[in-house]
Amino acid sequence: MKFLKLLLVLLFIAVPLISSAEKAKTIDELAKMFDSSRCKTCHAEIYSQWEKSHHARPLMGVRGGLMLTPLAMKGATPFSPDNPQKATLKTFPCFKCHLPQAINYAEDSVAVELAEALIAKDSAKIGKLKITCIVCHNEKAIVHKLQDGNPEKGVLYGTKEVASHPDGTFKKVKKSAIINKAVMCGQCHGLGPNLEFDNPVQCANLYGSYLHNYISSGGTQTCQDCHMKPVNGKADHLITPNWDDIPQTTELLKNAISLNVETLGYQWLLKAKTYVPKVVVNTKITTTAGHRIPDG
Amino acid sequence: MTAKTPDGKEIGKQSKHYHPQATNEKDEKMLYGAQVKVANIRDTSLQPMKTKAETFEFDLPEGVRTVDVTVSLIYELTNPEQRYEIHKITKKVSLDR
Numbered sequence: 584m585k586f587l588k589l590l591l592v593l594l595f596i597a598v599p600l601i602s603s604a605e606k607a608k609t610i611d612e613l614a615k616m617f618d619s620s621r622c623k624t625c626h627a628e629i630y631s632q633w634e635k636s637h638h639a640r641p642l643m644g645v646r647g648g649l650m651l652t653p654l655a656m657k658g659a660t661p662f663s664p665d666n667p668q669k670a671t672l673k674t675f676p677c678f679k680c681h682l683p684q685a686i687n688y689a690e691d692s693v694a695v696e697l698a699e700a701l702i703a704k705d706s707a708k709i710g711k712l713k714i715t716c717i718v719c720h721n722e723k724a725i726v727h728k729l730q731d732g733n734p735e736k737g738v739l740y741g742t743k744e745v746a747s748h749p750d751g752t753f754k755k756v757k758k759s760a761i762i763n764k765a766v767m768c769g770q771c772h773g774l775g776p777n778l779e780f781d782n783p784v785q786c787a788n789l790y791g792s793y794l795h796n797y798i799s800s801g802g803t804q805t806c807q808d809c810h811m812k813p814v815n816g817k818a819d820h821l822i823t824p825n826w827d828d829i830p831q832t833t834e835l836l837k838n839a840i841s842l843n844v845e846t847l848g849y850q851w852l853l854k855a856k857t858y859v860p861k862v863v864v865n866t867k868i869t870t871t872a873g874h875r876i877p878d879g
Numbered sequence: 880m881t882a883k884t885p886d887g888k889e890i891g892k893q894s895k896h897y898h899p900q901a902t903n904e905k906d907e908k909m910l911y912g913a914q915v916k917v918a919n920i921r922d923t924s925l926q927p928m929k930t931k932a933e934t935f936e937f938d939l940p941e942g943v944r945t946v947d948v949t950v951s952l953i954y955e956l957t958n959p960e961q962r963y964e965i966h967k968i969t970k971k972v973s974l975d976r
Contacts, residue, residue: 645957653914660912661915677914783918784913785918792924796928800927826956836965840965842965846948849974859938861937862948862972863935864880866935867931868925868932875926876897877898
């Protein structure tokens with residue numbers, strides 16, 4: 584009996600240790616857990632595209648901006664802790680999309696370290712947190728979890744099966760039902776207000792706009808059709824726009840949005856013998872995008 | 880959009896903003912920032928498969944019969960300092976047709 588008690592005590596102690604061991608306690612540990620740098624050995628072009636993408640700097644906004652900083656500042660948002668040391672994963676609802684791996688694989692201590700780094704404007708540390716290859720090709724690759732199960736450890740998901748994938752950890756590639764569908768992107772480029780949090784958060788509305796305005800108007804293209812057009816036969820993982828590349832983004836916007844201007848000059852008769860010289864400018868703006876502009 | 884006389888004097892300026900506008904649904908103030916926004920209350924964005932048509936009018940001052948109208952379509956990202964000029968069209972408009 585004594586032995587059984589001891590065993591139970593040991594089990595109670597051991598179980599939390601095992602589960603916490605699977606979670607990162609620091610930014611470095613989380614970054615290492617999802618590090619995809621070895622992917623470039625075989626997928627150099629795709630990796631190089633991704634490195635320039637916003638997915639490679641999801642907490643850095645545009646032009647290096649640290650857009651999560653208000654969440655670490657007392658009183659700045661409903662989520663902000665009294666001080667950075669009191670931050671938890673719940674302090675950062677943005678993790679849902681900007682760092683989805685944190686939800687299942689990070690301890691609250693990662694949130695504390697991030698809050699401190701934000702206050703200290705430590706871009707180098709924050710820049711380690713990325714939406715890497717593993718996030719999309721494993722963690723986010725399955726949405727029909729009741730039917731297809733959770734993403735398997737050691738398996739990547741892509742557009743086709745690869746029986747033998749030459750990697751020490753991910754030795755197999757399975758076909759994802761959604762990776763080339765709009766819903767893949769819709770997981771984060773969202774529907775509207777996120778009402779599941781203790782305080783609502785509204786970030787991207789883009790997938791909602793796509794479903795309710797574009798598809799409902801007869802649109803047929805997917806997000807990937809426009810934003811991941813093949814380069815050398817493979818989907819472009821830059822996933823334009825890269826807002827830091829002003830000429831390229833301007834060109835992209837120019838191709839998607841047209842402006843037509845027509846003018847008229849005449850004398851408007853306001854009342855008898857009272858003419859008002861007037862210029863009329865008619866503008867027409869048309870977009871070929873599959874979503875509202877602007878959105879994200 | 881600006882209207883200028885041939886010697887460069889600005890006689891009118893107008894602008895339109897196209898974007899979703901959200902509050903925290905607790906008061907009437909529009910907010911920026913996902914952490915504080917709760918829902919759109921107005922949406923003037925460019926919508927897919929739809930053309931946004933507008934009419935602007937400038938009354939010309941006495942003696943002015945010709946103006947250069949310049950229309951700029953600019954994408955302002957997160958704040959007005961981060962801008963991408965998509966189109967810029969200038970047209971000379973005269974009453975003397």
